[in-house]
Amino acid sequence: MPWRPMTSPDLDRVQELADRIHVDHPEDRDVLAERLELYPEGCHVLEEGGSVVGYALTHPWTFGEPPPLNERLRGIPPVPTTYYIHDVALLPGGRGKGHAADIAERVAEHARSEGFTNLSLVAVNGSRRFWERLGFRAEAVPGLETKLLSYGSDATLMVRDLTTAGRR
Protein backbone atom coordinates (compact mmCIF):
# COMPACT_ATOMS: atom_id res chain seq x y z
CA MET A 1 0.00 0.00 0.00
CA PRO A 2 1.19 3.55 -0.68
CA TRP A 3 1.81 4.41 2.98
CA ARG A 4 5.44 4.67 4.10
CA PRO A 5 7.19 5.77 7.29
CA MET A 6 7.36 9.55 7.78
CA THR A 7 10.86 11.05 7.96
CA SER A 8 12.10 14.54 8.89
CA PRO A 9 12.25 15.80 5.28
CA ASP A 10 8.49 15.12 5.03
CA LEU A 11 7.67 17.59 7.81
CA ASP A 12 7.32 20.71 5.65
CA ARG A 13 4.83 18.94 3.40
CA VAL A 14 2.99 17.41 6.38
CA GLN A 15 2.66 20.87 7.93
CA GLU A 16 1.33 22.21 4.61
CA LEU A 17 -1.24 19.41 4.44
CA ALA A 18 -2.24 19.94 8.07
CA ASP A 19 -2.79 23.66 7.45
CA ARG A 20 -4.88 22.96 4.35
CA ILE A 21 -6.95 20.11 5.81
CA HIS A 22 -7.38 21.27 9.41
CA VAL A 23 -8.09 24.95 8.84
CA ASP A 24 -9.89 25.18 12.21
CA HIS A 25 -7.24 23.23 14.18
CA PRO A 26 -3.82 24.68 13.27
CA GLU A 27 -0.76 23.05 14.80
CA ASP A 28 2.80 24.36 14.73
CA ARG A 29 5.56 22.55 12.89
CA ASP A 30 7.39 22.03 16.21
CA VAL A 31 4.41 20.13 17.57
CA LEU A 32 4.26 17.82 14.55
CA ALA A 33 8.04 17.38 14.56
CA GLU A 34 8.02 16.41 18.22
CA ARG A 35 5.53 13.57 17.50
CA LEU A 36 7.91 12.23 14.86
CA GLU A 37 10.89 12.56 17.16
CA LEU A 38 9.17 10.87 20.12
CA TYR A 39 7.48 8.02 18.27
CA PRO A 40 8.61 7.64 14.63
CA GLU A 41 7.08 4.17 14.33
CA GLY A 42 3.66 5.80 14.71
CA CYS A 43 4.12 8.38 11.92
CA HIS A 44 3.28 7.62 8.29
CA VAL A 45 2.76 9.44 5.00
CA LEU A 46 0.65 8.51 1.99
CA GLU A 47 2.27 8.97 -1.42
CA GLU A 48 0.37 9.17 -4.67
CA GLY A 49 1.93 10.06 -8.00
CA GLY A 50 5.22 10.94 -6.31
CA SER A 51 3.72 13.42 -3.90
CA VAL A 52 2.68 13.17 -0.26
CA VAL A 53 -1.11 13.55 -0.07
CA GLY A 54 -1.82 12.38 3.45
CA TYR A 55 -0.35 11.59 6.83
CA ALA A 56 -1.05 9.74 10.07
CA LEU A 57 0.34 10.67 13.51
CA THR A 58 -0.12 8.15 16.33
CA HIS A 59 1.59 7.32 19.64
CA PRO A 60 1.12 5.60 23.00
CA TRP A 61 -0.70 7.78 25.53
CA THR A 62 -2.85 7.90 28.69
CA PHE A 63 -6.45 6.82 28.20
CA GLY A 64 -9.06 9.57 28.70
CA GLU A 65 -6.50 12.40 28.65
CA PRO A 66 -6.27 13.50 25.01
CA PRO A 67 -3.35 15.92 24.56
CA PRO A 68 -4.38 19.57 24.05
CA LEU A 69 -4.17 20.65 20.41
CA ASN A 70 -1.02 22.41 19.28
CA GLU A 71 0.97 21.50 22.38
CA ARG A 72 4.06 19.35 22.67
CA LEU A 73 3.66 16.00 24.39
CA ARG A 74 7.00 16.38 26.23
CA GLY A 75 7.39 12.63 26.35
CA ILE A 76 5.59 9.34 25.99
CA PRO A 77 4.09 8.16 29.32
CA PRO A 78 6.18 5.43 30.97
CA VAL A 79 3.06 3.31 31.45
CA PRO A 80 0.74 4.22 28.56
CA THR A 81 -2.86 2.99 28.76
CA THR A 82 -4.03 3.63 25.20
CA TYR A 83 -2.62 3.79 21.70
CA TYR A 84 -3.68 7.24 20.53
CA ILE A 85 -4.45 8.33 16.97
CA HIS A 86 -3.65 12.02 16.92
CA ASP A 87 -4.62 12.51 13.29
CA VAL A 88 -5.24 10.79 9.98
CA ALA A 89 -5.68 13.36 7.22
CA LEU A 90 -5.77 13.08 3.44
CA LEU A 91 -6.13 15.71 0.73
CA PRO A 92 -9.55 15.36 -0.94
CA GLY A 93 -8.02 13.67 -4.03
CA GLY A 94 -6.61 10.86 -1.88
CA ARG A 95 -9.89 10.09 -0.11
CA GLY A 96 -12.48 7.44 -0.81
CA LYS A 97 -9.95 4.78 -1.87
CA GLY A 98 -9.62 2.91 1.41
CA HIS A 99 -6.24 4.45 2.29
CA ALA A 100 -7.41 5.84 5.62
CA ALA A 101 -8.98 2.52 6.60
CA ASP A 102 -5.72 0.77 5.57
CA ILE A 103 -3.52 2.89 7.80
CA ALA A 104 -5.99 2.61 10.68
CA GLU A 105 -5.74 -1.19 10.42
CA ARG A 106 -1.96 -1.05 10.21
CA VAL A 107 -1.92 1.14 13.32
CA ALA A 108 -4.25 -1.28 15.12
CA GLU A 109 -1.92 -4.19 14.29
CA HIS A 110 1.07 -2.24 15.55
CA ALA A 111 -0.72 -1.32 18.79
CA ARG A 112 -1.86 -4.90 19.34
CA SER A 113 1.65 -6.20 18.75
CA GLU A 114 2.94 -3.72 21.36
CA GLY A 115 0.45 -5.09 23.89
CA PHE A 116 -2.16 -2.31 23.83
CA THR A 117 -5.77 -3.32 24.51
CA ASN A 118 -7.40 -0.24 22.99
CA LEU A 119 -7.04 2.54 20.44
CA SER A 120 -8.47 5.98 21.17
CA LEU A 121 -8.82 9.32 19.42
CA VAL A 122 -10.80 12.53 19.32
CA ALA A 123 -13.01 12.55 16.23
CA VAL A 124 -13.38 15.98 14.61
CA ASN A 125 -14.57 17.44 11.29
CA GLY A 126 -17.58 15.14 11.14
CA SER A 127 -15.33 12.07 11.00
CA ARG A 128 -17.24 10.18 13.72
CA ARG A 129 -19.10 7.93 11.23
CA PHE A 130 -15.82 7.04 9.51
CA TRP A 131 -14.32 5.89 12.80
CA GLU A 132 -17.48 3.98 13.71
CA ARG A 133 -17.10 2.00 10.48
CA LEU A 134 -13.66 0.98 11.73
CA GLY A 135 -14.98 -0.35 15.03
CA PHE A 136 -14.65 2.76 17.23
CA ARG A 137 -17.37 3.75 19.70
CA ALA A 138 -17.98 7.11 21.40
CA GLU A 139 -16.94 7.07 25.04
CA ALA A 140 -18.05 9.58 27.67
CA VAL A 141 -15.29 10.38 30.16
CA PRO A 142 -16.54 12.51 33.08
CA GLY A 143 -14.82 15.89 33.25
CA LEU A 144 -13.56 15.79 29.67
CA GLU A 145 -16.36 17.85 28.13
CA THR A 146 -14.66 21.27 28.40
CA LYS A 147 -11.35 20.01 27.08
CA LEU A 148 -13.07 18.39 24.11
CA LEU A 149 -14.72 21.70 23.22
CA SER A 150 -11.25 23.09 22.45
CA TYR A 151 -11.15 20.55 19.59
CA GLY A 152 -14.43 21.87 18.16
CA SER A 153 -18.12 21.56 18.93
CA ASP A 154 -18.46 18.09 17.33
CA ALA A 155 -15.36 16.60 19.03
CA THR A 156 -15.98 13.11 20.42
CA LEU A 157 -13.66 10.79 22.33
CA MET A 158 -13.76 7.41 20.60
CA VAL A 159 -12.35 4.04 21.58
CA ARG A 160 -11.75 0.75 19.79
CA ASP A 161 -11.30 -2.41 21.82
CA LEU A 162 -8.32 -4.36 20.48
CA THR A 163 -9.06 -7.48 22.47
CA THR A 164 -11.95 -8.48 20.19
CA ALA A 165 -11.52 -9.65 16.60
CA GLY A 166 -11.35 -7.33 13.57
CA ARG A 167 -13.15 -4.14 12.61
CA ARG A 168 -16.92 -3.54 12.33
Ligand SMILES: CC(C)(COP(=O)(O)OP(=O)(O)OC[C@H]1O[C@@H](n2cnc3c(N)ncnc32)[C@H](O)[C@@H]1OP(=O)(O)O)[C@@H](O)C(=O)NCCC(=O)NCCS
Ligand atom coordinates in the same frame (compact mmCIF):
# COMPACT_ATOMS: atom_id res chain seq x y z
C1 LIG B 1 -11.67 11.03 7.60
C2 LIG B 1 -10.78 10.66 6.41
C3 LIG B 1 -9.37 10.37 6.91
C4 LIG B 1 -11.37 9.42 5.71
O1 LIG B 1 -10.60 9.14 4.57
P1 LIG B 1 -11.15 8.26 3.34
O2 LIG B 1 -10.04 8.09 2.39
O3 LIG B 1 -12.39 8.83 2.81
O4 LIG B 1 -11.47 6.89 4.04
P2 LIG B 1 -11.56 5.46 3.37
O5 LIG B 1 -11.62 5.56 1.89
O6 LIG B 1 -10.47 4.62 3.94
O7 LIG B 1 -12.99 4.99 3.92
C5 LIG B 1 -13.20 3.83 4.71
C6 LIG B 1 -14.68 3.67 4.89
O8 LIG B 1 -15.22 4.76 5.65
C7 LIG B 1 -16.25 5.41 4.89
N1 LIG B 1 -16.14 6.85 5.19
C8 LIG B 1 -15.10 7.67 4.93
N2 LIG B 1 -15.35 8.91 5.41
C9 LIG B 1 -16.59 8.86 5.97
C10 LIG B 1 -17.41 9.80 6.64
N3 LIG B 1 -17.02 11.07 6.84
N4 LIG B 1 -18.62 9.38 7.10
C11 LIG B 1 -19.05 8.11 6.92
N5 LIG B 1 -18.30 7.15 6.30
C12 LIG B 1 -17.10 7.53 5.83
C13 LIG B 1 -15.94 5.08 3.45
O9 LIG B 1 -17.10 5.14 2.65
C14 LIG B 1 -15.44 3.65 3.58
O10 LIG B 1 -16.52 2.75 3.73
P3 LIG B 1 -16.48 1.27 3.07
O11 LIG B 1 -15.35 0.53 3.76
O12 LIG B 1 -17.82 0.70 3.37
O13 LIG B 1 -16.21 1.47 1.62
C15 LIG B 1 -10.75 11.81 5.37
O14 LIG B 1 -12.06 12.17 5.04
C16 LIG B 1 -9.99 13.05 5.83
O15 LIG B 1 -8.78 13.17 5.66
N6 LIG B 1 -10.72 14.02 6.42
C17 LIG B 1 -10.12 15.28 6.87
C18 LIG B 1 -9.22 15.06 8.08
C19 LIG B 1 -9.99 14.51 9.25
O16 LIG B 1 -11.02 15.03 9.65
N7 LIG B 1 -9.43 13.46 9.85
C20 LIG B 1 -9.99 12.83 11.03
C21 LIG B 1 -9.45 13.52 12.23
S1 LIG B 1 -10.06 12.73 13.71
